[in-house]
Amino acid sequence: MLLIAKGIMSGVSAHEIAQAAQRDVQGARDGKRFPDLEKLASLEQGRNLLRSVHDRLRRQSTLPEPVKVAMPYTDGLHEADILLPHEWFAAMSEDDFNWERTICPNADRLPDFWQAWESHPGMMHHPMKRFDSWQRKFIPISLHGDEVPVMGVGKIWSRSVLSITWMSMLANGLGAKMADIVFYIWAIFEKNSLPSSTGTVGTMQTLWRVLRWSFQCILNESHTTLCAVPCFLSRQSFLAR
Structure with missing residues (x-):
């Protein structure tokens, strides 16, 4: 809600994230694990987040690189x-x-x-x-x-x-x-x-x-x-x- 108030996030984006979070919460109740989320949350320094995301996507993606x-x-x-x-x-x-x-x-x-x-x-x-x-x-x-x-x-x-x-x-x-x-x-x-x-x-x-x-x-x-x-x-x- 704070990001919406600051104009950083649109209402549409917030709604999509809320829906995804709700599905994840329900999945967690059923015993589902979220390894990607756990990996990102385990980072000690926030400045490494983007690099970690890029590295993970590069390993998982089958799309060609430039x-x-x-x-x-x-x-x-x-x-x-x-x-x-x-x-x-x-x-x-x-x-x-x-x-x-x-x-x-x-x-x-x-x-x-x-x-x-x-x-x-x-x-x-x-x-x-x-x-x-x-x-x-x-x-x-x-x-x-x-x-x-x-x-x-x-x-x-x-x-x-x-x-x-x-x-x-x-x-x-x-x-x-x-x-x-x-x-x-x-x-x-x-x-x-x-x-x-x-x-x-x-x-x-x-x-x-x-x-x-x-x-x-x-x-x-x-x-x-x-x-x-x-x-x-x-x-x-x-x-x-």
């Missing part, structure tokens, strides 16, 4: 953490529940999707059409880049970060929640982006090379499984950068 890529910036070469689409795609394909929830809710609807988008400019001379039965094989993927205010929000001096994401257009078309299907790739402050020039590979060009390789990895498995293909790129997806 890959470190040498990325050129305006102030030199630095490591960038990039979540590769092909690794995330593969992880979802091994999880039936999340595969249907976030990537391919209904593979039988793929031909309907491609028929509806046949006149889209992005479909003209698309290389996927060289494959047999491509309408039933390829899951349409969109890449999106959008600037999001992260500092001084609402102020004249606010700063935005360019966030690069991807999602399954099939899942989007079949009514999936955006919060479930939009997958983060990488982000950058615009002023740190190094333009490409003669003899210099810039920041965005490096990213595109990485993404091209990542999607090629998915394509290489197209003979055994469904395949993701980037077909539709929004205007904000930095194609003109």
